[in-house]
Amino acid sequence: MRSVLTRAAGGIGQLFVGTSPRPVIQENEVLIRTCAAGLNRLDIMQREGKYPVPAGASTIMGVEVSGIIEESKYPHFKAGDRVMSLLSGGGYAEYVSCRGELCLPIPSNLSFHQAASIPEAWLTAYQLLNLIGDFKNGESVLIHAAGSGVGLALIQLCKCWGAKHIIATSRSESKLITCKEYGATNVVNTKDYPEFSSEVLTATDGRGVDLVLDCVGGNYLDENVKSCVFEARYVLYAIMAGAKANINLARVVQKQVKLITTRLRSRPLQYRSDLVSKFSELLPYFEDGSFKLLIDSVYGMDDVQEAHKRMESNENTGKIILEISKE
Ligand SMILES: NC(=O)c1ccc[n+]([C@@H]2O[C@H](COP(=O)([O-])OP(=O)(O)OC[C@H]3O[C@@H](n4cnc5c(N)ncnc54)[C@H](OP(=O)(O)O)[C@@H]3O)[C@@H](O)[C@H]2O)c1
Incomplete structure (x- = not known):
């Protein structure tokens, strides 16, 4: 064949x-x-x-x-x-x-x-939200690289399951327009806002998100933790920006953020x-x-x-x- x-x-x-x-x-x-x-x-x-x-x-x-x-x-x-x-x-x-x-x-x-x-994009998204991230109706979610196959599936599942804030990020303006069309409530261009946690906190009235879905890793880690509420879940499912990160672990401990990884x-x-x-x-x-x-x-x-x-x-x-x- x-x-x-x-x-x-x-x-x-x-x-x-x-x-x-x-x-x-x-x-x-x-x-x-x-x-x-x-x-x-x-x-x-x-x-x-x-x-x-x-x-x-x-x-x-x-x-x-x-x-x-x-x-x-x-x-x-x-x-x-x-x-x-x-x-x-x-x-x-x-x-x-x-x-x-x-x-x-x-x-x-x-x-x-x-x-x-x-299959791969939607089953990954379903798994990340439901089995790994323990998403619950009314929670706020931060989704990185949200114009990807997995990202657009995540946005739609979050919308279907009643997320309060669906904050989508990308480095591309046109992808962010698509994310909005697919159900993101807020979008952030991480090229313009590398310190995106301030945008996330503004979007959530200063509260932060309950769940982070991150396939980027690298320099996003510290900003993600800053974006989290107390006891948030942070699902790291790829490391496209690299394996090394400069992160303030004191903040992770103070917020008791749960870092979870998975590979389908x-x-x-x-x-x-x-x-x-x-x-x-x-x-x-x-x-x-x-x-x-x-x-x-x-x-x-x-x-x-x-x-x-x-x-x-x-x-x-x-x-x-x-x-x-x-x-
Ligand atoms: N753990 C698992 O079980 C599992 C399963 C399936 C997929 N995945 C992961 O899920 C992610 C999405 O998969 P996909 O196939 O849907 O990918 P995709 O459509 O190719 O999208 C990946 C997007 O990630 C962003 N990106 C790439 N390098 C980056 C960097 N250095 N910094 C910031 N953003 C970067 C880009 O979006 P922007 O232009 O918006 O920045 C890119 O379009 C991949 O990382 C993949 O490895 C994991």
């Missing part, structure tokens, strides 16, 4: 379309003929050799796809079903195998491109399948248009280098999609 492969760890020039063996499915697995794959930051890190592939997972990139079931050894799906799936890897290929429990039926109104934008890809199957099962209750919100999906751009498989280049440029708002095959 055709698949995107890498010559060696490194830049986009290492990516090429080659061939690899078609997966053979085991009990409780399905074989999906891939229509589209969503791009994720961890694909870039994996390409660069900075993200170890979980044991037993395909070494081919791609952690979310949409497509049509070709063969099923899982009782709840059959050949011909339209599904979207969370993967441990293998999505940048014409066929991918995965556990049936990690597949969801595609709502009838969604295209394969739209469906491929859901390395969670056990049971955790991920429970997550998929809980998230499936929200599928009607995609069907009735309450949840919106923003596709930034679609690239053919042969243009995978361009797709990675766009993500590296940080210019995308919402999801970048790799079209693997036509329906």
Whole structure:
């Protein structure tokens, strides 16, 4: 089968379309003929050799796809079903195998491109808010890099679940406009306001936020803690601005801020399948248009280098999609 492969760890020039063996499915697995794959930051890190592939997972990139079931050894799906799936890897290929429990039926109104934008971004957002961040109705939330695939999902879930203040940040004015359209109550451009805690405190009438959702890390840490209420939860789920931080720990202790981290890809199957099962209750919100999906751009498989280049440029708002095959 055709698949995107890498010559060696490194830049986009290492990516090429080659061939690899078609997966053979085991009990409780399905074989999906891939229509589209969503791009994720961890694909870039994996390409660069900075993200170890979980044991037993395909070494081919791609952690979310949409497509049509070709063969099923899982009782709840059959050949011909339209599904979207969370993967441990293998999505940048014409066929991918995965556990049936990690597949969801595609709502009838969604295209394969739209469906491929859901699993990793929305399951991450659901997990961050519900299972990790313990979000409660009426709380105020600070969401960084909010124009990202995960960020726009977070905003919409917060709005749906009754957040009081949804404060979205980005370094781009146009992304902040989108964040407002998707439900952010307040926006802050962190390029203009590197000391953004003052903006957060103003937006929350001096109180601060109950929950911080941060994929940036680095120099955002201290400002995040300043933005927190007493006993706030601070979920750090990536470190795009780097691993080193200059932080006043006295403030962390005084405020008793709970710092929590998580990585969905390395969670056990049971955790991920429970997550998929809980998230499936929200599928009607995609069907009735309450949840919106923003596709930034679609690239053919042969243009995978361009797709990675766009993500590296940080210019995308919402999801970048790799079209693997036509329906
Ligand atoms: N822990 C997990 O389980 C998990 C799962 C999935 C994704 N993630 C993480 O979630 C984040 C969003 O993922 P995605 O695929 O939706 O990403 P994405 O659409 O590519 O968005 C990432 C955004 O982060 C911002 N950014 C990048 N470098 C930055 C820097 N140095 N300082 C400040 N902001 C920076 C940029 O937005 P602006 O232009 O707005 O600044 C960029 O567009 C990624 O960090 C990813 O690794 C974590």
